[in-house]
Amino acid sequence: MRLLIVGGGGREHALAWKLQQSPRVEEIFCAPGNAGTAELGENIPIPPNDIAGLCRFAKENRIALTVVGPDDPLAAGLVDEFNAENLRVFGPTKSAARLEASKVFAKQIMRSAGVPTAMAGVFDDSRKACRFVEKLHYPVVIKADGLAAGKGVVVAQDPKSACQAVCDMIDHRRFGAAGERVLVEEFLEGWECSLHALVDGDSYQLLGTACDHKRLRDGNEGPNTGGMGAYSPAAGWDSNLEKQYEEKIMRSLLRGLRDEKLRFSGLLFPGLMIKDGVARVLEFNCRFGDPETQVILPRLQGDLLPVLEKTIDGQLEGVKIELDARPAVTVVMASAGYPGKVETGKKISGLAECARMENVHVFHAGTQRSNGNVLTNGGRVLAVTALGDTLGAARELAYSAVAKIDFEGCQYRRDIALTALPLNLGGTDVASRS
Numbered sequence: 001m002r003l004l005i006v007g008g009g010g011r012e013h014a015l016a017w018k019l020q021q022s023p024r025v026e027e028i029f030c031a032p033g034n035a036g037t038a039e040l041g042e043n044i045p046i047p048p049n050d051i052a053g054l055c056r057f058a059k060e061n062r063i064a065l066t067v068v069g070p071d072d073p074l075a076a077g078l079v080d081e082f083n084a085e086n087l088r089v090f091g092p093t094k095s096a097a098r099l100e101a102s103k104v105f106a107k108q109i110m111r112s113a114g115v116p117t118a119m120a121g122v123f124d125d126s127r128k129a130c131r132f133v134e135k136l137h138y139p140v141v142i143k144a145d146g147l148a149a150g151k152g153v154v155v156a157q158d159p160k161s162a163c164q165a166v167c168d169m170i171d172h173r174r175f176g177a178a179g180e181r182v183l184v185e186e187f188l189e190g191w192e193c194s195l196h197a198l199v200d201g202d203s204y205q206l207l208g209t210a211c212d213h214k215r216l217r218d219g220n221e222g223p224n225t226g227g228m229g230a231y232s233p234a235a236g237w238d239s240n241l242e243k244q245y246e247e248k249i250m251r252s253l254l255r256g257l258r259d260e261k262l263r264f265s266g267l268l269f270p271g272l273m274i275k276d277g278v279a280r281v282l283e284f285n286c287r288f289g290d291p292e293t294q295v296i297l298p299r300l301q302g303d304l305l306p307v308l309e310k311t312i313d314g315q316l317e318g319v320k321i322e323l324d325a326r327p328a329v330t331v332v333m334a335s336a337g338y339p340g341k342v343e344t345g346k347k348i349s350g351l352a353e354c355a356r357m358e359n360v361h362v363f364h365a366g367t368q369r370s371n372g373n374v375l376t377n378g379g380r381v382l383a384v385t386a387l388g389d390t391l392g393a394a395r396e397l398a399y400s401a402v403a404k405i406d407f408e409g410c411q412y413r414r415d416i417a418l419t420a421l422p423l424n425l426g427g428t429d430v431a432s433r434s
């Protein structure tokens, strides 16, 4: 069968790499893809937000399944349009994707379903919000309601900067319509963890746990990014957290969605904040994570395709997800200037050498092929993943591959998974034990 993968980042390269191993897959198209996906299939120059163009392409090319990577086309209703044309597609509908696309909606559902999360107030009037922030304990978190490319969250240390952030969003439309409404939220402390689960409306299967490193620089310094690296399984994840995740988060959420007459089908990943053994939800994402996908999929055993199909068909119950017990570490290599403006077109060296390394996968993100060379073509350029018998071994191998790769202005964190080393000596997470 022929597959279409929507998107062009490291997540989409990892999805294409995994799905291409399915014996039933004959051909993979990526829209728009990158130099990595071009080696696995054909890149199609259709942007992820051109839903009509993607729909036309899927029909004309008899695409049997479309898998959507990024959040924007899901929020814009890609799945609804594909369904209306009887095209098979993996991902939630527009109304279910509001769990990610509207933080106010997610907060309301969590509140009514009893899912543990930070307390928050919702405002569309900056004067009222500024009066409210006078009374709070600091820091507080100001969040734009809508999608803001990961930039719509501000941690404010005092009422003045909280009010400033609110006015920037509501009055000055710093994030456009995404900031028409804002949440003023309690600041949660602890450690963060991502849980990837496939959800078929009624039931779910955990795909894996991971920890992302969102800040640009070592020691969690510098600005927030899309993610500078990750490791899996998450260190510190235990049966107590697993129980909370099952009972208080996933079951409550699915019940809450049913009460709203909403059916979520696709990949749902909550970002959790954990403190003193108690997990609370920071946010829901309605798609595979980036770079979490690049660290989880190399651990996934067996064929991903039937699992995605069972998710779409509401048949996840009883499906066994098996993960390699070995931990994995992913280091993101980014262009100079990321997460701000970057220069592109720099030649990347060392890829062929890494391709010969065992237990190493180099996933492309912002890359393009030109005259036989691979050039940089975006902020996050590569995600270098390695598996090892211990987290330390996986880390060492990932960094030895990173050391072979070079491009002008390349930046990466040296401390991915470092603080987890004393906590995680083997590979146990929920899915690998079942």
Ligand code: AMP
Pocket (backbone or CB within 6 Å): 118, 141, 143, 150, 153, 185, 186, 187, 188, 189, 192, 214, 271, 282, 283
């Ligand atoms: P979000 O887009 O809601 O996931 O927020 C992006 C990042 O901001 C999260 O991964 C956290 O690091 C941080 N963050 C969001 N909400 C809170 C909160 N209530 N308390 C502390 N940190 C937060």
Ligand code: GLY
Pocket (backbone or CB within 6 Å): 212, 226, 227, 285, 288, 289, 290, 291, 292
């Ligand atoms: N790595 C976080 C995300 O994909 O949203």
